[in-house]
Amino acid sequence: MQNVRWKWAGVALAAVAAVILAAGGAPTKKPPKKKKTSGQEIDNAIAAGLDWLHRHIEKPGGRWSATGFSKKCEIKDEKKDKPCSNAANMQGGQYDTGITALAVMAFLGNNYCRMDVPYGMSALQGIGHLKGRVGNNGAIGSQSDEKWMYNQLIATQALCEAYILTRTDSVEIAAKKAVKFILDAQNPGSGWGYKPKDGKPNTSVTAWALCALHAAKQAGFNVPWAVFRGGLAGFAQMRPPTSGVIVSTATGGDRTNRKNDDPKTPFRKLHTVSAAAAYAVICAGKKKSDSKFKRAVGIIIRDTPEWLVTKEDCPINFYYWYFATNAMYRAGSSKWKKWKKPLHETLVGSQCTSGCARGSWDPAGEWCSAGGRVYATAMAVLALQTSYRHTLIEKYAKRLQGK
Numbered sequence: 001m002q003n004v005r006w007k008w009a010g011v012a013l014a015a016v017a018a019v020i021l022a023a024g025g026a027p028t029k030k031p032p033k034k035k036k037t038s039g040q041e042i043d044n045a046i047a048a049g050l051d052w053l054h055r056h057i058e059k060p061g062g063r064w065s066a067t068g069f070s071k072k073c074e075i076k077d078e079k080k081d082k083p084c085s086n087a088a089n090m091q092g093g094q095y096d097t098g099i100t101a102l103a104v105m106a107f108l109g110n111n112y113c114r115m116d117v118p119y120g121m122s123a124l125q126g127i128g129h130l131k132g133r134v135g136n137n138g139a140i141g142s143q144s145d146e147k148w149m150y151n152q153l154i155a156t157q158a159l160c161e162a163y164i165l166t167r168t169d170s171v172e173i174a175a176k177k178a179v180k181f182i183l184d185a186q187n188p189g190s191g192w193g194y195k196p197k198d199g200k201p202n203t204s205v206t207a208w209a210l211c212a213l214h215a216a217k218q219a220g221f222n223v224p225w226a227v228f229r230g231g232l233a234g235f236a237q238m239r240p241p242t243s244g245v246i247v248s249t250a251t252g253g254d255r256t257n258r259k260n261d262d263p264k265t266p267f268r269k270l271h272t273v274s275a276a277a278a279y280a281v282i283c284a285g286k287k288k289s290d291s292k293f294k295r296a297v298g299i300i301i302r303d304t305p306e307w308l309v310t311k312e313d314c315p316i317n318f319y320y321w322y323f324a325t326n327a328m329y330r331a332g333s334s335k336w337k338k339w340k341k342p343l344h345e346t347l348v349g350s351q352c353t354s355g356c357a358r359g360s361w362d363p364a365g366e367w368c369s370a371g372g373r374v375y376a377t378a379m380a381v382l383a384l385q386t387s388y389r390h391t392l393i394e395k396y397a398k399r400l401q402g403k
Contacts (some may be wrong), residue, residue, distance in 0.1 A: 037344040042384055045348045048359030049381040050110065053103050054119045055356075056084075056374065064100045070387030073356045084356050087363035087371045097133055097141040097151035099371045100126055101158035102378035108161050109385035109394060125163050127162045130155050131174040138153040138181030147194050149185070153208035160215035164396050172219075179216045182209055183227060191234025201234040207276035214283035218397035226282040231282060235277050255356050267366040268303075268315040275300050275324035282330045297331045304342040307350040309332070309364050316365030318379035321347075325383045329390065340387070347380050 056069040065071075067090055073083035107113065107123035114120045133141045133155065140155045142148060159175035162168070185196035191206030193199070210231045217223045278296040286293055303324075303382035306315045321343065352360050360377040363369075368376055383390070 037341075037348050041198065041348050042344055045351050046110065046381055046384050048351065048353075049361075049377050049384075050107060050112070050119055050359075052357070052359035052377055053106060053374070053381075054122045057103070057122050057125065058124065060063055062100075062122075062127075062129035064103045064126070064374045064378075065093055065096050066090065066099055066370070066374055069372070069374050075356075082197065083243045084360060084373055085362070085386050087368040087376075089369045090372055091370055094142075094145040094148070095151060095370055095375075097130070098154045099375045099378060100129055101151075101155040101198060102129065102371075102382065103374060104158045105154075105161060106378045106381040106385070108158070108165055109260060109382060109389040109392070111165060113165050127159070127166075129170060130159055130162075131170060134159075134174040134177050135176075136177070138170055138177035138184075140181075149192065149205055150208060151192050152178065152185075153182065153192075153205070153212045157208075157212040157215045160212065160219045160221070161393060164219050164393060164400055167400065175216070175219065176221055179213065179221055179223070182212060183223070185209075186227060186230060187234070189230050189233055190237065191231050201237065203235065203238050203277055204272040206231050207280035208271070210280040210283045215393075218393060220397075220401050223399060225285070232281060232284050232286070238273075238277075266312065266314065267317070268313055270303050270315070270317055270320045271296075271299050272320045272323070275320050275327055278327040279323050279330065282327070287334070288331055288367060293327075293331075297327060297335055300327060301335060304339060305346040306342065314365065317367070318361075318365055318376050318383075319367050322379045322383050325386050329386050334389075343383060351380070 015308075053064065055074070057064055057070070058068070067086070068088065070083040070086065073081075075081045075083065104123060104126040104360070107119055109124070111117070112119050112189050113123045113127070114123070129142070140152045140399045155176040156175065159171060159178055163171045163175050181196075182192070186192055187197055187199060187201050191201035191203070192209040193205060210228065213223050213227060213231075274296050278293055278300060281293055282288070288294070303315070303320075305321050308315055325339065325343055328335050347361070350361060352358055352362065357373075360373050361380045363373045363376040365376065
């Protein structure tokens, strides 16, 4: 399948056109019809997702906006054409740096980071925007929001991966500054919180930190193993004895679900932070044979992806799907086969296929009020890329390090 991606440049428009078949702009109320998903359909879905992201980047500037992306919508006939919808109760743009980083990572997953490849300009502009947000102390963007650390961590991962694939000096400089900031922000001997050294390690924040530092390690940057051990110790503080479940904080419950964006649509409770931590422990150097990782995987596999929106139930959770997919891929072939089938069926079957929204995913799930349609689409593309994204980054990382 990987060869298909490298040859995609010559058939980009055909691949996108192949998925524009039927209406699909409004949030799906019923799950899509189950059918076997071919490799070509997955490639087409990824291509269409990247095309939507490309069409909704802010130019000049290279940023994706959680709330302002609709300004880039194609409105040729105001009576017929409608801008892409967004999540209910959307928050402000405090996570725009983070969702820009996710979009950049999606383009990097197809190695689209040069001028001579599809959408290379969008990827390079996104990378440039992230570089420009890195301060002298390594902090990325504004620190005014309570949970700004997410922007820092996701953007750092994107910059590290961009350096691995491009070997650009300016990207390396920015990435190293951002990595140092993360290293300095760690709680001693533990994980990371919403603020540097706040004494309140959080599982979700720690998971993103370990993912970013794993990318830094792949880029050849100096990340002491003691840092990873500290992150793992932080997870240990948040896991009840003999349980594969990992909670959000030392005083949290076994499942995390924030207040519903729409009280009429109760989000299904999923082991979201367990999924995040499961993948993060692999990033921290643990093997798939690790007993705690295996227990977490055993819990996660019970809740495979499903697209459904009713007044009683909504299992849509792009955050959970992203981390669980990465964990299942690392868990081995049997777990991966069991997981990827419903993942592919769900994401390919629920992708919007008409109007300006074509190629995107409706922001119908939990956490979508924070990142909207851009977040949903970037996370869906990243999940679909999983089986070859890791191979691509690892291949270029070895080249970078002369292995």
